[in-house]
Amino acid sequence: MSREVSIVENVLRVNDELAGMIRQTIDSAGIFCVNLIGAPGCGKTALLEKTLRDLSGEMKLAVMVGDLTTARDANRMSPWCDQVVQINTGKGCHLEANHVHQALARMDLAKVKILFIENVGNLICPVGFDLGQDVKVGMFSVTEGDDKPAKHPYIVAESGAMILNKIDLLPYVPFKIDVFREDVRRLNQRAPLMELSVTSGVGFDAWLNWLREGSRNKAAR
């Protein structure tokens, strides 16, 4: 048993060392780095597609996207961004700093202002792995149900900002938004919660402005 524990600790220690190196790299380049974490189908790729479309005229962006298999997400985003790297994890349920470190080596970071890391679709395992990001963004969608923050408290507690997507579908699904908001606030008093719909565009400006502010603050450091 103690042997198992020490190996888990060792994996996390190696991960954290690499994450520290990534953080140095992106800090010295003045890049704002977002680690986007959410369940399969919450709309991570759609959010990033629209974000790239809306912001790419304004600043240079880059994306890493993790999936077990396929390059579908990278293919969806590449029309809007010339630096999209797909990471396939095989049966791996989360990205590790090692993946990001390797993908960084394939990128030209000069002039990049924001780097998005779209994690593997999973609300649990990605939370524990530091990728050297500035901020973890936890993403939910109304079709998942209002109970998800309470049932997945670690992503809520760890998030520097949160997104509730698909609010255009509120009329069609049972979802008590007060329950959702209260559970989020109980677990995390600081992080802004942005309620939006990628499809309809409602609420999307708050997300774009949050990104602009993050990028400005990073450049000013």
Place this chain on the structure above:
Amino acid sequence: MSREVSIVENVLRVNDELAGMIRQTIDSAGIFCVNLIGAPGCGKTALLEKTLRDLSGEMKLAVMVGDLTTARDANRMSPWCDQVVQINTGKGCHLEANHVHQALARMDLAKVKILFIENVGNLICPVGFDLGQDVKVGMFSVTEGDDKPAKHPYIVAESGAMILNKIDLLPYVPFKIDVFREDVRRLNQRAPLMELSVTSGVGFDAWLNWLREGSRNKAAR
């Protein structure tokens, strides 16, 4: 490195041994055991609530439900079933045979015809852990997007039956059902795919009939 691999193999070997013991227990009791796997919010608990409501007058049922934390799912199901055991995994991203083995000890299996195991909401990690079930059922929902089978091929390949939930929301979301069906068929030629809506009830009879047949076949063995 080889030490890490051998420990992973050891964890799976211990799991498989326990799963074998569980299988003997449920086989000798003539119980049909379903391991339900899907992303957070695909509707696993809602499916089981309605299943318990519709079938409990006909046969005795039991449920184990895995979540990181809270007893919300067990509380939702207990009005319809007197044997519901909530398993909290802490930060654990899947159920293991050890969890099921312990929960079984708290159940009275006499006369139970179907045992449902609702796995932790996660499309990845639960797939690799045998729980001694008769069949793994992979569950998707239309709001997750039509690309999920291709992006999560292991759950599709491992499933003995599959569910596509929330088809009542098809008019409101971009979802190409032909793409979904073709990806499923490419990965798994045998398993039935049941397209239904737990909320509206459409297609639900096919699921109930599949359960009745599974239970009959098990009892006849």
